Amino acid sequence: MFPSIRSYLAFSYTLVVLLVIAALGLGIQLLVERNLRANLDADLVARARQVEEFILSDPDADLSRQVEQLTTATGLGGQEADTTYLRVYIANGFPLPGPVLPVQEATPQQLQRLPPFSVGTWLTEDGTSFRLLTRRVVYNDQLIAYFQVMRSLEPIERITSRLRTTLAAGGLLAAVVAGATAYALAYQALKPFSAIVDDTRQIGADRLDLRLPMSYGVDEVSRLAYSFNSLLDRLQKAFELQRRFVADASHELRTPLTTIRGNVDVLLLDPALDEETREALQQVSGESARMSRLVTNLLLLARADSGQQAPSPHPVDLHGLVLETVRQARSMSSTVSVSLVREDQVMVSGDSDQLKQVLLNLLENALKYTPDGGRVTVSVYAEGTWAKLEVRDTGIGIAPEDQQRIFDRFYRAEGRRHDAGGSGLGLSIANWVVSAHGGRLAVESVPGVGSIFTVWLPLRSAVSNQALTPP
Ligand code: ADP
Secondary structure, X not given: OOXXXXXXXXXXXXXXXXXXXXXXHHHHHHHHHHHHHHHHHHHHHHHHHHHHHHHHHXXXXXHHHHHHHHHHHHOOOXXXXXXXXXXXXXXXXXXXXXXXXXXXXXXXXXXXXXXXXXXXXXXXXXXXXXXXXXXXXXXXXXXXXXXXXXXXXXXXXXXXXXXXXXXXXXXXXXXXXXXXXXXXXXXXXXXXXXXXXXXXXOOOHHHOOOOOOOOOXXXXXXXXXXXXXXXXXXXXXXXXXXXXXXXXXXXXXXHHHHHHHHHHHHHHOOOOOOHHHHHHHHHHHHHHHHHHHXXXXXXXXXXXXXXXXXXXXXXXXXXXXXXXXXXXXXXXXXXXXXXXXXXXXXXXEEOHHHHHHHHHHHHHHHHHOOOOOOEEEEEEEEEOOEEEEEEEEOOOOOOHHHHOOOXXXXXXXXXXXXXXXXXXXXXXXXXHHHHHOOOEEEEXXXXXXXXXXXXXXXEHHHHOOOOOOOO
């Protein structure tokens, strides 16, 4: 869901800060509102007491005049938002005439139903809320009046709304700052991990001798680098053991195989052999030749892995090498034609035996996977600073999903495992040799149409300008 730990941390921090601020804001808001309302109620009660005392100070006086005096003396009425209004009702529940007030008059029945002292909230038609206190005034067990004091809740609502806006804006700002800070901190904290990832990328199966630096500035990362290096030590030892085993086994197998082949070939010279024995001996000879090739290839790859087989930088006449191999290939098949279509004199630098092996592997494959009557064409020419060698065939082709894998060791395309001979090592050897010479081996193929294997090698004249990147 998250593309990186940094964004995950930034998002989590932002969310936590938002939640904390929202909870805190809600708490503050409720507290402030409750306090303001409690103050307002206390004020209404104090006002009510004042009004009641005034009325009771002269219970027989004219109530209307008393109200007038009360309004001017105590500042009840007026236009300000925090004004406390007063409305007085005579004992039968009818209101005394006075200024029009925002809260509707109560009916006598409503007044009678109310308890002697009640406080409530009233919503006017224009949407303003009022706090309303209704009081029954009794003198000598005789009801002499009702009165109501009321005050708008609008100032409280204004304060709480401003508080809400301020808290929301502050909360958002805090969340953004927290998110950005978390992102920056995570970035800083994870930087050594990015460095370790970059360093690890340099270490491939062919460079197991490389190690990570031990100083990443952060203890945890340095410990990780240490563990990684120990793992590499073990891996390198295991690789080395395996490589040595393959090399030793191949080496040990070579001599008996040569002896078998030699003896079988001598036996085959006997003209008195019956047909069955001859066939069996020919089979033994063919299989031991195949095994010999396999062993040679394995030995070559084992040496390549150990870095012992690096090519010696001798001048190699690639054109001459192509002529030689094409000639050899022609003798291998009478049903598939092999021709040279373009030939330039090109010189490269390297090991001519290894390069010849590449050419042979490519040509053998082209012949092996091209049906009778097909054609194999070879071109060798210079292109810029590169020598380019192409082996085209009109064979069975290679499926797109196999094209990337045919250079892997022992990989053979599905369906070819048991026919056509071969071990799946030819192309990986060719690929290794070409790379070791600073070049590149590529394939283009259309199943049922044919394949083109292209080898790029740096021209000898260009080799001195080091660090050429193959096309
Ligand atoms: P192999 O000994 O099987 O030929 P290689 O490493 O030379 O081993 O080739 C690997 C696989 O690539 C082969 O098994 C085959 O499937 C495929 N391949 C190689 N060259 C060709 C080609 N010219 N045409 C079709 N398939 C090919």
